[in-house]
Amino acid sequence: MLYQLSHTGLFKLSWTADPGSVPRHPTYTNPTYIWYKNGQNVQDNSSPMYSISSEDADSYYCAVKGHNGLSSPAVYKPKTTVSVSPSGEIVEGSSVTLTCSSDANPPVQSYTWWYKKNGGDYQSMTGPQHVFNQIQSSDSGEYYCEAQNEMGTDRSSTINMDVKYDPKSTSVSVSTSGEIVEGSSVTLTCSSDANPPVDKYTWYKKNGASLTGSEKTYNFTTISSEDRGEYYCGAENKYGHLNSSSVSVDVQYGPKNTSVSVSPSGEIVEGSSVTLTCSSDANPPVDKYTWYFQNKTFQNGFGQMYNISKFKSKDNGHYHCEAWNGRGSMNSTALMISLPGKQTSVMNAAVGIIVVVLVLILCLSGLMWFRKKSSKSISETRDTSENVQGDSSPVYDNISGMAMAPTATQTAATVVQDDVHYASVHFSRFKIQEVPLYSTVQLHQPQKQDEDVQYDAVKFNCPSYANRPTAAQAAEEDSSVLYSTVNKP
The missing domain is CATH 2.60.40.10 (Immunoglobulins)
Structure with a gap:
C-alpha cells in the first residue's frame, strides 16, 4: 500500500492501493478508508483522499475497513534536534561542528540554521551542518536550526555557543582625565576581555619591579612626585596571560x-x-x-x-x-x-700668630737653658768679674729677615713686597745695673691703613756676670721680667 502527499492550497493525503495489495473479494468493491491522526480515528471516508491545512500538520495514517492489518505507514512533520562536536568546553582556535538532524516522514527536504552572535541580529545559513575550522570568540552566541518536509517545519531548541579564550585587549585607565596634583587620590583600573573572566591581575611600574597588589584596581591614597611614571598591568585566567600597554601618570x-x-x-x-x-x-x-x-x-x-x-x-x-x-x-x-683677598688676610694672620707662638717657645727654651748654665758657673764668674767690669760693650745677636736694620727706603719698599717675619734677640752685660734681655718678634704686614698690625715682644732682664749675687741673694733679688704684648686694632 502506498501513499501520496500533495499540496494545492491544502495538504491532501491520498491512498493508492497496489492492485495486488487488496484481495479481490466482493466486500472490497467499494472499500471504506479510515484516517487516523496521532493514533485517533478522525474520518471514515469512501475517498482515498483526506485534506488538511498546514496548521493541522501532524502524524497521519489510514486503513481499509474490513481488511485486517492493511494500513498505510504514518506521515508526520520533522522532529528536529541539534548536536555539537566535540562536546564539552569550546576553546578558541579549536575545530567545532554543529549538526542538525530530524526524524521525518516523508524525509526532510531542507535545513536552515539561524544564529545571533554577541547580541546582534539573527542571520541564517543553509545545510544540515555548520563547521568552524578555528572557532573565534566572536562566534559566541545563540544557534538553532529548522527542518522542513511536506508535513511542515520543526525548529530545534536553542544552544548557547560559549567560546572560551585567554585575556584580550588588556588596558589601564586613570580615574581622572585632568591634571594629577601631588597629594591627591588616584586610582588605576586594569580592564581585559577574557572568558572565563580574569582571576588575577599584576601591576607594574615601567623600568621597575612589580607592585604590591593583585586586584583590578591600584590606588594611590596620597600620590607624590616620586610616583610619577608609566604603569601597566597584566591580566590572567586559566587559558593565558596578557599585559596591557603602559599609561603615563604625570604628577x-x-x-x-x-x-x-x-x-x-x-x-x-x-x-x-x-x-x-x-x-x-x-x-x-x-x-x-x-x-x-x-x-x-x-x-x-x-x-x-x-x-x-x-x-x-x-x-x-x-x-x-x-x-x-x-x-x-x-x-x-x-x-x-x-x-679671595679677605680670606687670604685671615690666613696670613693665622700663620703669623703660629710663628709668634713658635718663636716664644724657642726664646723660653733658650732662657731656661741660659739660667741653668749661669747657676753652674757662678764661681767662675766671680773670679773673672774684674776683667768683665771694664767691658761695657753690648753683646747681641740679631736674627732678621733682612741683612741689616731696615732703613727708611727699605721700609717703604716693603709695602709692595711679600710679608717679612723677623726676630731680634739682644743680650747685654753691664757693670752694675741690670740689662734687659729681650726678643722681639714682629709680623710685618703690607702698609695699608685698614690692615691689622700684630706683633709680640718678649723682654728678659738678667744681671751681669760681674755683679751676680750669691745663690741666696739671687733668689731674693732676681728681678727678671718676662712679658709678652700682643696688640690688635
Missing part, C-alpha cells in the same frame, strides 16, 4: 631642591665675569626665577641665570634665588660669593 608639584651654582667654580678673580644659575625640580617646569643679593631683589634679575660681568669687592655677599611655577614656589639656600 604635578611645586618647585623642590632649589639651589644656586656659580661659574667659574674655582677662585674668583676681580674683574672677571661670574654667572649664577638657579636649579629646581618642578612639574610643570619653573617659569619664573627671582634673584636676591643680601636678601634684596635684583633689578632685572628674573631669569634662570644671572651674570655679573665685572665682579668687584662690592659684589661680595650672599646670593639666593626663588623658583616659581603654577603649583608653588621655593627659595634656595644662600650662597656666599667673594673675592
Whole structure:
C-alpha cells in the first residue's frame, strides 16, 4: 500500500492501493478508508483522499475497513534536534561542528540554521551542518536550526555557543582625565576581555619591579612626585596571560631642591665675569626665577641665570634665588660669593700668630737653658768679674729677615713686597745695673691703613756676670721680667 502527499492550497493525503495489495473479494468493491491522526480515528471516508491545512500538520495514517492489518505507514512533520562536536568546553582556535538532524516522514527536504552572535541580529545559513575550522570568540552566541518536509517545519531548541579564550585587549585607565596634583587620590583600573573572566591581575611600574597588589584596581591614597611614571598591568585566567600597554601618570608639584651654582667654580678673580644659575625640580617646569643679593631683589634679575660681568669687592655677599611655577614656589639656600683677598688676610694672620707662638717657645727654651748654665758657673764668674767690669760693650745677636736694620727706603719698599717675619734677640752685660734681655718678634704686614698690625715682644732682664749675687741673694733679688704684648686694632 502506498501513499501520496500533495499540496494545492491544502495538504491532501491520498491512498493508492497496489492492485495486488487488496484481495479481490466482493466486500472490497467499494472499500471504506479510515484516517487516523496521532493514533485517533478522525474520518471514515469512501475517498482515498483526506485534506488538511498546514496548521493541522501532524502524524497521519489510514486503513481499509474490513481488511485486517492493511494500513498505510504514518506521515508526520520533522522532529528536529541539534548536536555539537566535540562536546564539552569550546576553546578558541579549536575545530567545532554543529549538526542538525530530524526524524521525518516523508524525509526532510531542507535545513536552515539561524544564529545571533554577541547580541546582534539573527542571520541564517543553509545545510544540515555548520563547521568552524578555528572557532573565534566572536562566534559566541545563540544557534538553532529548522527542518522542513511536506508535513511542515520543526525548529530545534536553542544552544548557547560559549567560546572560551585567554585575556584580550588588556588596558589601564586613570580615574581622572585632568591634571594629577601631588597629594591627591588616584586610582588605576586594569580592564581585559577574557572568558572565563580574569582571576588575577599584576601591576607594574615601567623600568621597575612589580607592585604590591593583585586586584583590578591600584590606588594611590596620597600620590607624590616620586610616583610619577608609566604603569601597566597584566591580566590572567586559566587559558593565558596578557599585559596591557603602559599609561603615563604625570604628577604635578611645586618647585623642590632649589639651589644656586656659580661659574667659574674655582677662585674668583676681580674683574672677571661670574654667572649664577638657579636649579629646581618642578612639574610643570619653573617659569619664573627671582634673584636676591643680601636678601634684596635684583633689578632685572628674573631669569634662570644671572651674570655679573665685572665682579668687584662690592659684589661680595650672599646670593639666593626663588623658583616659581603654577603649583608653588621655593627659595634656595644662600650662597656666599667673594673675592679671595679677605680670606687670604685671615690666613696670613693665622700663620703669623703660629710663628709668634713658635718663636716664644724657642726664646723660653733658650732662657731656661741660659739660667741653668749661669747657676753652674757662678764661681767662675766671680773670679773673672774684674776683667768683665771694664767691658761695657753690648753683646747681641740679631736674627732678621733682612741683612741689616731696615732703613727708611727699605721700609717703604716693603709695602709692595711679600710679608717679612723677623726676630731680634739682644743680650747685654753691664757693670752694675741690670740689662734687659729681650726678643722681639714682629709680623710685618703690607702698609695699608685698614690692615691689622700684630706683633709680640718678649723682654728678659738678667744681671751681669760681674755683679751676680750669691745663690741666696739671687733668689731674693732676681728681678727678671718676662712679658709678652700682643696688640690688635
